[in-house]
Amino acid sequence: MSRPRNPFPLVLWLLLLLITPLWAQTGVDQDQRATSQLREAYRQVDGLRDITLEVRGGVAVLRGDVPSLEASLKAEELAQKVDGVLTVDNGLRIESKVTERLSPVLSKLRQKVQTFITYLPLLGVAVITFLLFLALGKSATRWGGLYRRLSSNVFIQDLLRQIAYFVCLAAGLLLALEILDATALVGAVLGTAGVLGVAIGFAFQDLAENSLASILLSLRQPFSPNDHVVIDGHEGKVVRLTSRATVLLTLDGNHLRIPNASVFKATILNYSKNPERRFRFTVGVDTEEDLTFARELALRTLQESTGVMSDPPPQCLVVELGDSTVNLDVVGWVDQREAEYLKVKSEAIRRVKESFDEAGILMPEPIYKVRMEQTEPARRPAKKHPVAPSKEVVDISPETHLEQRILEERVSEEQDLLSAAARLE
Template identity: 40%
Template sequence: MVKSLVYAALCVFLWLQGMGNAALAQDSTESAPVIQVTDVPSDAAIGKRLRAVLAALDEGAGIAVDVKQGVVTLRGSVPNARSAREVEGIANRVEGVIHVQSRLTEETDVSARVRPATRKFQEMGTAALQMLPVALVALVVIIVFWLLGQWAGSRGGWLRRIGLSELASNLGKRIVRLCITGLGILIALEILDATALVGAMLGVAGVAGIAVGFAFRNIVENYLAGVLLSARNPFDVGDIIEVGTLGGTVVRLTSRDTVLMTRDGNHLRIPNSIIITSAMTNFTRNPLRRLEFIVGVSVDLDLQKARKLGIETLQALTGILADPGPQVLVAELGDSTVQLRFLAWINQHDSDFLKARSEAIRQVKAAYDEAGIEMPEPIYRIHLRNPAAIDQLTEPSNRQPAAPQQRAAPATPTRAEDVAADNTIDRQVAEELRSSNEENLLSKT
């Protein structure tokens, strides 16, 4: 009985739910607008229009079109899948088409595959022939501006007249040629109506410039340093310079490095970037150069007498200048000696620095020996904690009486040696300049 009641209640519930869904469906049907189709093209009109469109296309010449109730069926062969998609897209855009069924197949014949490419090349050739007069005009413009740039670049004398060096003038002439030629290229692109390429070319040039800058950073640095050196002119051919621990006589300045000849006669190439960023000493710009050396004398000596004798000795030497005159200064008081500092000036055009310094040291020593001025060696004092034990280690038979120390006889001054300027390196530099064809941004002074 209970089961019967439950079953009956369930049936009533399902019936009520079904009635409610039916009512909702009826209401929605009554409330939704009715779609009315008016002025729809007929199948014949759709087919006629689509055939006319396909006949105007190279790929659609042999395609059959069937239209039934707005459904278009395409049959035939096309050169490739891209052409098939294009034909299907055209059919879908025709008014009145509901659906497109494609029965198109791709052609496998070699001639059919090659035909579109051949036709495209023919079109490109025809377009090139049509553009040939304009292209010739653009080419003439480029050639004219290139020749104008060459002419303007060869007239670089005004750059030298305003004070620029040879390397800087060459760089300026190249920039002038590049700017004039670039202007001609821009005008030619404007004639060809291809100015859109300018932005792309500038972008490519910028990226290429960054890449080249990183790849050839050292070369660019050395070139720019060569431009600055040639403009500032800190040295000339034949000058003796020193850069850090490197030194020698200047042979030439190139766009990449500076060539020196060392005192050994070897060629030394220093990158220009190192020279421009390092401390450099030019010993030749000022012909006067001071030599100096240290002499140690006894602490018991009359220093005024030693100084006076040293000055007189230097004044008597060949090559030592009287103005400014030589000096002897007390440099330092040591444990066993007094350090005297000798200073003297020479003219490098007349005297060699090393030979003059060597002769000055030799003559001062000879003068001090003759005057009896002692130049003692360093004295060291040794303190013995147990002298008796050391005496026992030495046998009496082995002890020899110490011989009296004989003082060396004073040396007599010898004749003066040659201190004239040494031109050996200068002759080698001149021979190098005469025999080599390498560029030189410096001129012999």
Template identity: 40%
Template sequence: MTMRKIWQAVAMCLLMLTGPAYAILPAAPETEAGEPAPAQLIEPEIVPGEDERIAKRLRGIYGVLDHLSAVTVEVEQGVVTLNGALASQADIDEAEGLADQIDGVVTVQNKIERDVSIGENLGALGSLSERFTDFVKFLPLLGAAFLVALLISLLGYAIAGLRGFWRRISPNVFLAELIASAIRFVFVIGGAVIALDMIGAGALLGAVLGGAGVIGIALGFAMRETIENYVASLMLSLRQPFQANDHVLIDDLEGRIIRLTSRATVMMTMDGNHLRVPNSTVFKAVITNFTRNPQRRFDFELGVDAEDDPTAARCLGVSVLKELPFVLDNPEPSARIEQVGDSNIVIRYLGWIDQQQADIYKARSRAIHAVKDALENNGFALPEPIYRLRFDSAAPLNFEGAATMTTGEKPKVERPDKPVRPPLPDEDVSPVTEISEMVRAERAADLGDDDLLDSERPIE
């Protein structure tokens, strides 16, 4: 749910960025819905002198326009016929369009031909020369705009380069780098906006920002996992769910924390191997921290014979656990009947230790040994599983030499007396520090500043 909210926030930010860009884009011309305009009606009678008026008007217009001066006009019954040769198709279309706009014109017969001679088409070179001259005149303004954009960008890089300041005001190095990158981005975009406004290309800026917004959305979906991991790194650096050298269980991955980077959480497993877990996985995983609370409970199961007293077995096991020096008195050890099977009664024994004084695996092993010996020394049997066999064959089974069983009372099995074992010697159950020392040595040898763990900040 948290990652979904983050993605929604990112989408809203992209929409807010592309909204202003869309607002400054030139609006598309609106088309009026409705029926097409009716065709122009032709007068039933000829107005005297109308053809001469149309021809005179068109000749005057074409004479003013140098590129259309070669067009000749003939008008008869309102039908305009254009002749001549022009250098480009655009000029031909323009001449026809002007004739259509004259009042009284019934239709236009465009007989103008394209003049492909070299002399007539050299005018394009003159136009190119004029454009080059205009570009040369535009260069000082372009250089000034580029210089302004460069100075603003350099100012942003200079402000972002104050790493010491940003690290003092931010919780960690990762967030400081994020702030510096945001400042550089804002100043570069600001410089580009001012430069484009100076050269009169504001509409181009809107189109660029709109395209950048669309590309950003596409890249966001394409790089979803990368962005998710990046956001998870930021959240973990702020929330600090664990400290360095903490013994944790992340889903089914157990080990001690070495460092938290901007991409992954580095752990050392209990086998001494390095393990890199993506931060997106860590952020969504169930984390069990064994170091946060030094008190930890261990438990184990033992089965006694079905004919033995389970209450006496429970009390005996609890008393043995209380006598062990590494088992805490508060919380007290306890025992409960877990299940009753066909051949035994399963009892679960529970005890607490201080992980700073005892290792969980050593303590559990020592407790199992002690309780097992105490039960056996006091006459409790720890039977093996018993299986019942059923023979469905109709033919009788002939067991040669098998003893005949009577249907009387079940004979009581006499248990041989077992020698009482001497008390167990004191075993070392102190915590194993090999992995912890390896982690401490590796952190001391790594002088990099990419560790996002901060022992001075509060943790969850």
């Protein structure tokens, strides 16, 4: 008896015959859907509308002309994003005709012109807003009474004017950008301004330091106009304080400008703060002279000299015993409001020298003595009785030439931050 055949292979063969056409139909439908989807996408992009395309077995075949390489890459990128496309056969050609290349450019230009025309009303409103704030800023610089009430310092008043102007200018610019819906540009402008401010701060560090020093010097003035000062080794009389430099008139009549940053950090010697000023000079007398007599003669001469103050009284001190002289330090005081310092000192030196000469007090140059044995000592000349100092009239009045020059300089329209209302240190 024969065994029955297994029907499973026959059934499997029949199923494969039925399913294969269905798979093929499914692949064709997927290619058609991908082709339709990609064609619809190309219609929405300028320069890609004329592309011939077909998707076969998951391969997107692109043919035709495009205006630029960028358009070709864009078409390939879109094709790769469509479901059912495994790879792209990019056979697109770059258009070389001038008219075809210019066509998309002109199209974009027309769109931009139309957009600009649409924005013209908003642009007009933004410009008017900015101009209004600009006019407000210029008007704010003329509110002199307000700034004078806030500060009596001229430099601070000018600084407040500038701050008010730039605040109005910045507010107008930001509001105009907001009207144009350029908020991203506002952020970019603020960020750029911050970075630029830091860069400018480093680049102009010395200028910023000088400006800050000008503000501090104008608020707490270490000197007044016409003060006789020595700043960082430079001597002269103060003419004015500007926003950049302190102007001195040297004793030789020359203008000297010292940066305010240097003035702020410098050691300042002010001879005019205290009108009483001391002068001193050294006189060397012979080692064999009577020092008590020489000191008394120098003091009496100073007391009788015109311009030397009696209170504080003059002094004469023995300060050094040298090889050939004994040095006397002669000190006196001058009231600079009534007498010229240099004239009084000059006259005091002259009178002491004449008094010593008339009294026979030797004031030798540096010498060396040679002792000779078995010789008679040289005879010194007889002492003369001191003669009363002469009553010669000497001009010791204060010097007014520099003061007159300073008054003429201060009449000019150049900026001056020195104010009588400011606090003096």
